[in-house]
Structures are given as structure tokens and as C-alpha cells.
Amino acid sequence: MPAPTLEPGAPIDGDKSASFWQDAWHRLWQNKLALFGLIVVTTLSLLCFLAPVLCAHVLGFSYEEQNLALGPVSPNRTHWLGTDPLGRDLLARLLYGGRISLMLGMCATAVSLVIGVTYGAVSGFVGGKTDMVLMRMVDILYALPFTIFVVLLTVFFGQNIILLFVAIGAVQWLTMARIVRGQVMAIKQQEFIEAARALGLRRRRILFRHILPNLLGPIIVYATLTVPEVMLLEAFLSFLGLGVQAPHSSWGVLIKEGAEVMEEYPWLLTYPAAAMALTLFSLNFLGDGLRDALDVHGSKD
Amino acid sequence: MPLLTVNKLRTSFHTRAGVVRAVQDVSFEIARGETLGIVGESGSGKSVTCYSIMGLLPQPPGRIEGGQAIFDGVDLLALSHRELNKYRGLRISMIFQDPMTSLNPYLRIEQQLIEPLLIHEKMDRPAARRRAVEMLADVGITDPVHRLRMYPHEFSGGMRQRVMIAMALITKPDLLIADEPTTALDVTVQAQILDLMKKMRQELGMAILLISHDLGVVSGFCDRVMVMYAGRVMESARTPELFYETKHPYTRALQKSIPALQVKGQELYTIAGAPPDLLRPLPGCPFAPRCGYVVDYCAREEVAALEVAPAHCSACLRVQKEKMPL
Numbered sequence: 001m002p003a004p005t006l007e008p009g010a011p012i013d014g015d016k017s018a019s020f021w022q023d024a025w026h027r028l029w030q031n032k033l034a035l036f037g038l039i040v041v042t043t044l045s046l047l048c049f050l051a052p053v054l055c056a057h058v059l060g061f062s063y064e065e066q067n068l069a070l071g072p073v074s075p076n077r078t079h080w081l082g083t084d085p086l087g088r089d090l091l092a093r094l095l096y097g098g099r100i101s102l103m104l105g106m107c108a109t110a111v112s113l114v115i116g117v118t119y120g121a122v123s124g125f126v127g128g129k130t131d132m133v134l135m136r137m138v139d140i141l142y143a144l145p146f147t148i149f150v151v152l153l154t155v156f157f158g159q160n161i162i163l164l165f166v167a168i169g170a171v172q173w174l175t176m177a178r179i180v181r182g183q184v185m186a187i188k189q190q191e192f193i194e195a196a197r198a199l200g201l202r203r204r205r206i207l208f209r210h211i212l213p214n215l216l217g218p219i220i221v222y223a224t225l226t227v228p229e230v231m232l233l234e235a236f237l238s239f240l241g242l243g244v245q246a247p248h249s250s251w252g253v254l255i256k257e258g259a260e261v262m263e264e265y266p267w268l269l270t271y272p273a274a275a276m277a278l279t280l281f282s283l284n285f286l287g288d289g290l291r292d293a294l295d296v297h298g299s300k301d
Numbered sequence: 302m303p304l305l306t307v308n309k310l311r312t313s314f315h316t317r318a319g320v321v322r323a324v325q326d327v328s329f330e331i332a333r334g335e336t337l338g339i340v341g342e343s344g345s346g347k348s349v350t351c352y353s354i355m356g357l358l359p360q361p362p363g364r365i366e367g368g369q370a371i372f373d374g375v376d377l378l379a380l381s382h383r384e385l386n387k388y389r390g391l392r393i394s395m396i397f398q399d400p401m402t403s404l405n406p407y408l409r410i411e412q413q414l415i416e417p418l419l420i421h422e423k424m425d426r427p428a429a430r431r432r433a434v435e436m437l438a439d440v441g442i443t444d445p446v447h448r449l450r451m452y453p454h455e456f457s458g459g460m461r462q463r464v465m466i467a468m469a470l471i472t473k474p475d476l477l478i479a480d481e482p483t484t485a486l487d488v489t490v491q492a493q494i495l496d497l498m499k500k501m502r503q504e505l506g507m508a509i510l511l512i513s514h515d516l517g518v519v520s521g522f523c524d525r526v527m528v529m530y531a532g533r534v535m536e537s538a539r540t541p542e543l544f545y546e547t548k549h550p551y552t553r554a555l556q557k558s559i560p561a562l563q564v565k566g567q568e569l570y571t572i573a574g575a576p577p578d579l580l581r582p583l584p585g586c587p588f589a590p591r592c593g594y595v596v597d598y599c600a601r602e603e604v605a606a607l608e609v610a611p612a613h614c615s616a617c618l619r620v621q622k623e624k625m626p627l
Contacts, residue, residue, distance in 0.1 A: 191402040197357055198397075199417050199468070200390030203382075213407040 027293040034289020037282035044279055048098035055096070061089035063096040063249060072265045082267045084257065090268065094275055097249040102279075104165040104234055104250070105227040111169025113223055116176025117212070123177070124184030125207045135181065138174050146171070150233070154242045161244055168230060176222055183215050217294035224287030228280040235276065251276045302374075303330040304475060304508050305354075310368035310378075312346075312353045315361060319580045323349040325532045326368075326605065331476065336502065336509040338523035338540075340516060340555070344576055346532035347512045351478050353378070355395055356385045372476070391421040394469035398481040400461035404453040410437075410464055411449040417472050436467040439504075440497055459490035463497065470501055478510045483518060495522060516559060520544060528552050531577050531587035534606040538613040548615035550594045553627050586618060594619055594627075 028034055047054065055062055061079075067087030075082040081090040123134040150168060157164040187193065188211060196206050235252030237243035239259075244250040251272050258269030312324040324346040331337050339347040352358045354370045354377055370377040372393065377385065389395075397403040405413060414436070415429035424432070430449070437445035440463040453461060462482065469477055479498070483491040495518065502509060513519050519526055520540055527537035528551065536549035547553045554572045556562070563569055574591040577583055586592070589599040599618055606614040607621055619625040 191397050191399055192405045194357055195395070195397055195403045195465070195468075196405070198355055198389055198395040199420075200386040200388065201416065201420060202386065205420075210405055210408070214405070216407070 024293040028289050031289040031292060033285045034293070037285030037289065040278060040282035041286060044098060044275070044282075045102055048095055048102055051092075051095035051099050055092045061092045063088065063092045063247070065089070065092075072261075072268070074265070075267055081271045082265070084268055085261065085265070090254075090271060093249045093254060094251070094272060097251045097254050097272070098275065098279075100161070100244055100248060100250040101231050101234060101252065101276075104161070105231045107162060108165045108169035108172060108230040109223050109226045111166050112172035112176055112226055113219070115170060116173030117180050117215075117219060119173065120177035120180030121184050121207055121212060121215075124181035125188060125203070125211065127185070127188075131181070135178075138177055141171070142174055150237065151240075151242060154237065161248075165230065165234070168233060172226060172230065176219075176226070179218055179222055180215060183218055184211055187211050187214050217291055220294060221287045221291040224283050224290060228283045231276070231280070304333045304335075304373060305331045305510075306369070306371045307350070307354065308369040308371070310350060310353060310370065311366040312349050312358065312363060313366055314363050321579045322582075323363075323532050323579060324353065327529070327532070327534055328368075328606075329527055329534070329537060331508045331510060333475070334502075334506050334508055335525065336511060336523045338511045338513060338519035338526045339529060340513055340519050340526060341529035342514060342576060344579070345529040347529050348480055349532075350529075351395070351480055351510065351512060355389060355393065355478065356380075356382065357395075387421075390417045390474075391472050392474050393476045393478065394472070394474040395478045395480065396462075396465050396469050396482045399485045400458055400465050401485065403465055404461055406453055408452075409449070410451055410453065410456075414449070414464070414468050414471060417468070421472055432471060433467075436471045437464070439501070440464070440467045440470075441493075442467075458486055459493060462486060462490075462494050466494070466497060466501065470505060470507075473505055474507055476508045476510065478512075480512045481514070482511075483515075484513075491518075498522070516555060517561075528555070531583065532579060533587060533604070534614070534616060535588065536613075536615045536617075537606065538610075542610070542613050546610070546613070547627050548609050548613060548620050549617045550592050550627060551588045551617075554591075554593070586616070594625065 028038070051063075065088060067083070070083060070087040072085045072087070073079060073083050079089050079091070081094065083089055084093070119134065119138075123131045149171060153167045153171075154164060157167055184207075193206060193210060196210050201210070231251070234243055234250060235255060238250055238252030239256045241256075244253050254272035255269065255276065258265075258272055262269040307330070308328050310324055310327045311322070314321040314323055327346070327350055329337065339350065341347045349358070349363075353363075353365050356377065358365065365378055368378065372388065375388075377388065380388075404410075411430065411433060414433045415424075415426070418424040418429040418432060419426070433449060434445045437448060442448055442460060442463055448456075453464075456464065466482075482498070483494050486494060498509070499522070501507075509523075511519065511523055523540055525537065525539050526543045528535045528543070528549065530551050535551045536543065536547070538546075538548070543552065544556065547556065557570045558572060560569055572591055577587050577590070585598075585600040585602055586604045589595050592599065594617075596619060602618055604616045604618060606616040609615045609620055609624075615621065617625070620627070
């Protein structure tokens with residue numbers, strides 16, 4: 001076999017210029033745990049998203065269809081995950097519940113993302129007195145007892161579940177704002193920001209086009225951690241009876257109902273709890289993996 | 302009329318420990334197409350001078366206390382940030398010391414390179430991209446079309462400094478401020494970058510303000526040299542005169558400190574002592590405590606760079622008064 005010849009001027013790594021996202025994807029692919037998380041989250045989301053179709057055509061049960069004559073039965077060939085005391089199919093309720101749980105998680109995270117990133121970025125970038133005032137406001141909000149605050153919000157927004165979780169997202173942004181502010185302060189000291197200023201760029205452009213892309217890693221990681229946090233919060237509220245109202249279900253509601261009868265009908269607790277735990281684990285693994293994958297300094301290998 | 306006239310620039314930093322007078326009454330001129338070198342040791346105020354002109358000084362703690370920087374008839378120090386942005390990156394560009402940290406790691410070279418064109422010249426993307434390809438080829442980057450799509454981490458230090466130069470020169474500025482552009486590079490790459498800057502100077506005919514602490518770099522590159530110490534101008538002259546008819550003991554001491562010019566095997570010459578603490582007001586000549594030619598009035602009388610020979614300024618009191626030979 002002839003020795004490979006190096007032509008002058010030929011790019012050494014073949015003709016493949018790895019883009020940032022290709023690179024990140026490659027690193028994520030190497031991380032089996034994160035990949036597992038990604039697959040689980042995607043599969044679960046897909047199943048829940050397709051819940052109406054699946055329930056109607058595959059299972060043949062709707063989440064609110066009662067069968068009092070049947071009552072609670074353990075998992076069998078007709079009802080794969082069993083039924084609850086009202087004879088409702090658990091799998092159908094789990095899928096529909098997942099729809100609500102996941103959607104709420106995403107909604108609240110999106111809201112907290114938008115508020116937190118903007119607030120934190122402006123605070124860190126402007127600095128000085130503005131930063132001090134903005135951050136003291138965050139401190140004050142932090143000091144509010146969160147549970148009571150959410151319970152209060154529930155009283156106001158109780159009827160509209162989406163609005164409630166938008167409201168929760170609006171309280172969840174505090175940590176995000178702090179993280180982003182700290183990162184922006186660190187990055188605005190960097191020489192490339194000075195270079196951008198020397199090029200005569202406007203401040204807004206520097207902040208949103210030059211600084212924020214550098215924060216992608218921390219932001220995405222924290223977002224993936226916020227989703228399970230909100231889902232847990234929803235479970236907690238439902239557990240207290242403040243969350244989703246019947247006949248709708250969410251994983252939190254199902255766990256609560258299952259817990260009440262766990263000695264008689266354990267499957268009503270195990271399956272929803274397993275679904276919840278699996279999702280939370282997967283999101284955490286995925287978040288960890290994304291952090292490593294999006295770290296540009298990891299690309300030197 | 303000179304392209305840039307800096308007149309009695311004063312910049313201080315107001316810190317908790319007190320006021321640091323980083324730049325005191327610095328004046329100089331750069332003509333169109335001329336190359337001026339500013340040399341001095343760390344903390345002598347050369348970078349702060351440039352940052353003040355460019356409006357890049359972090360304020361607070363920095364504050365420009367007085368002076369003017371008249372660029373093409375306009376005082377840059379009196380402009381608002383918005384007005385200054387019409388000059389920065391378009392008519393005045395800057396290259397920074399460390400190419401490893403001066404490029405945004407998350408943006409493609411292309412995006413960083415064409416940004417000045419999109420913003421200042423309102424050029425459309427395809428035209429800007431064509432110009433970027435030309436510019437990259439000009440600064441000696443092979444396969445520019447392909448390289449444009451890459452991220453900074455895929456470039457070496459020397460290549461990144463080439464990209465920085467391309468970025469600074471893409472709008473064909475009248476003045477390029479280079480803040481120690483070769484300090485962070487190894488010697489071979491240093492020579493390449495200096496050659497490149499010479500080539501671009503010839504092609505574009507811009508004026509260059511080169512900041513350096515390397516007398517060798519300055520002597521081979523600049524038309525005129527200004528020596529700074531403790532925030533003041535010590536001496537300024539055309540390059541040959543500065544080196545062969547030195548009129549300030551500090552410049553002389555700097556030249557004697559170049560290791561390559563000293564006798565091998567002997568202890569290297571160094572200037573005894575340390576630069577003065579700029580927190581305290583300095584009566585007299587700031588170099589007096591370390592100067593071999595010091596006399597009693599050096600520590601008392603105020604110094605200012607005055608013309609002691611045609612187009613040759615020195616701040617040394619003894620040179621000014623006694624025509625002291627060095």
C-alpha cells in the first residue's frame with residue numbers, strides 16, 4: 001500500500017469541516033448515558049403526543065371511560081397496566097397524564113428560559129447600579145416562601161392549568177437569571193468582546209449575537225434540569241389536590257391516587273411512579289451529556 | 302494635517318486604593334500612511350493610551366481626565382458611543398495581543414469577518430462573503446472558501462492572528478492600532494505576522510500605531526518611535542535618530558538591556574529598581590530614582606517632552622538644559 005502523500009495546502013483532517021453542532025452531536029453520541037436519556041425522552045414524548053391515536057386505535061380505551069362493573073383489575077392482556085377502582089385503563093391515563101405533565105414541564109421551562117436569560121443577560125451586561133437593583137429584586141423574590149406562593153397562584157389561576165404553569169415558570173426563572181448573569185459578567189471581560197467593541201458594534205448586538213451564544217451550554221443544561229423540577233412541582237401540587245382536576249390526569253395525580261390504594265392495588269402506584277422516575281433520570285442524564293457536548297473546549301480531542 | 306493628533310491626553314483609574322495616573326499629558330501625531338511605534342515596559346501606559354482613543358476604557362474605574370484625540374478633524378474623546386461606532390471598525394481598527402482569546406469561540410470565522418462590512422458598509426451577505434474570501438487569501442490563509450466555514454478552535458495561533466488582521470483590515474481603515482500583535486506568538490510566527498502587516502500597509506496605505514515592548518520589532522517596522530515610562534512620553538523621534546542619537550537616559554538604558562546586543566558570558570544589563578507607584582504623585586522626572594545620570598534638580602522640576610533637536614523630543618531635564626551627551 002503506498003504511503004499517503006500530504007499535498008501542500010490540503011486540509012489535514014480530510015475534507016470534513018466539523019461544524020459546532022456536528023461536533024456536539026458527535027460528542028453526545030459517544031456519551032451512552034446521555035444517548036439513553038435522549039432516546040427515552042424522545043420515545044416517551046412521542047408516545048404521549050400520540051396518546052389520542054394510540055388510545056383509540058391500539059388500546060381501545062379512553063382515559064375517562066369508566067367501567068364500574070369491572071373495577072380495579074391487575075395488569076392483564078386487555079388492560080396492559082391494569083385499571084383503577086373506577087375501571088379506567090391505567091395505560092390510557094398514563095399516556096394522557098404524560099401529555100399534560102411533559103407539556104407543563106416544557107411550558108414552564110420555556111417561560112422561565114425567556115425571562116431568566118433576558119433578565120440575567122441585561123443585568124450582567126449593563127452592570128453597575130442597574131445590576132445591583134435587578135439582582136436585589138431577584139433576592140427578594142427568592143426570599144418568598146415558594147410553596148405558599150405557588151398555592152396562592154393556584155388560587156388565582158386554578159381553573160386554567162396552562163396559565164398556572166406559565167405562572168410557575170415566571171417564578172422559576174430566578175436561578176436561571178443568576179446563572180446567566182454570572183456567565184455574562186465573566187464573558188464580557190474576554191478579549192473577543194473588546195474586539196467586538198473595537199469593531200464598532202452596538203451594545204445590543206454584542207450582547208445577543210456575541211455573548212449569548214457562549215452561554216448555550218449552561219442555558220440548555222439548566223433548562224433540561226428545570227423540566228423535571230417543574231414536573232415534580234406539578235406532582236407535588238397534584239398530591240396536595242391543587243393541580244390537575246379530574247377527569248384529566250397527570251403523572252402527579254396518578255401517583256397520588258395510586259399512593260392512596262397502594263396496599264390493595266400496587267400497580268396503580270408503581271407504573272406512574274416508574275414513568276415519572278424514568279423521565280426525570282433521562283432528562284438529568286441528557287442535561288449532563290449536553291453540557292459536556294456543548295462545551296467548545298472539549299472539542300480539542 | 303496629521304491623521305490623528307493626540308493632545309495632552311490624561312487618563313486615570315479611580316480605585317479604592319486611590320487614583321492611578323496611568324497616562325499623563327501624552328501628545329503625539331500620526332500622519333497618513335505613517336507608522337508610529339509606542340514602546341515602554343508593562344504599566345507604562347501604552348495600552349491605556351490606545352484604549353482611551355478607541356473608547357474601550359472600562360469606565361468606571363477608568364476616566365479620561367482631559368486632552369483631545371483629533372482624528373481627521375473630529376475629537377474622538379468628545380463623541381458619544383453611538384457616534385464613535387461610526388469610526389471604530391470602519392476607519393480605525395484594532396488588533397489585540399492574544400489571538401487565542403480575541404475571536405469568539407462560538408461564531409464561525411465568516412460571521413466575525415463580515416460583521417464590520419454588514420454593519421458599517423451595509424453590504425449584502427454574498428458581496429461581503431466575496432470580500433472576506435479575498436481578504437483571507439490576502440492575509441495568507443490557504444483555501445479561504447473552506448476556512449471561512451470553520452470555528453476559531455480549528456485554527457492555530459498564527460492563523461488566528463491572520464484572521465484578526467483580516468478582520469481589522471476588511472473595511473480598509475485609515476488607521477490600524479496594533480496592541481502588541483506579536484507578543485503571544487512564537488518567534489517564527491512573529492516574523493510572518495510582521496511581514497504580513499508590512500505587506501498590508503503597502504497595499505492599503507494605512508497609518509499604523511504599533512504598541513510593543515520589543516525594541517527589535519519597533520526598529521524594523523516603524524517610521525517614528527515614542528518611548529513611554531510611568532504614563533509619560535520620555536522621548537520621541539524618527540526611528541534612526543531614536544536609536545543612533547538617543548536623547549534620553551531611559552531609552553539608552555532600554556537599548557543596553559537588549560540581551561542580543563550584550564557581551565556573551567557576562568551578567569546581563571538590567572535597569573536597577575522598579576517602575577514608580579503611579580498611585581502617588583511624582584514630583585520631577587519619574588525615571589530619576591533609577592537613572593544613572595541623575596542630578597539634584599531631576600527630582601524637583603516638572604518634566605515635559607520638548608523638542609531638543611529637529612523633530613526629536615526628549616523629556617530629560619539634563620538634555621534640555623545642559624545638552625548633556627549620552
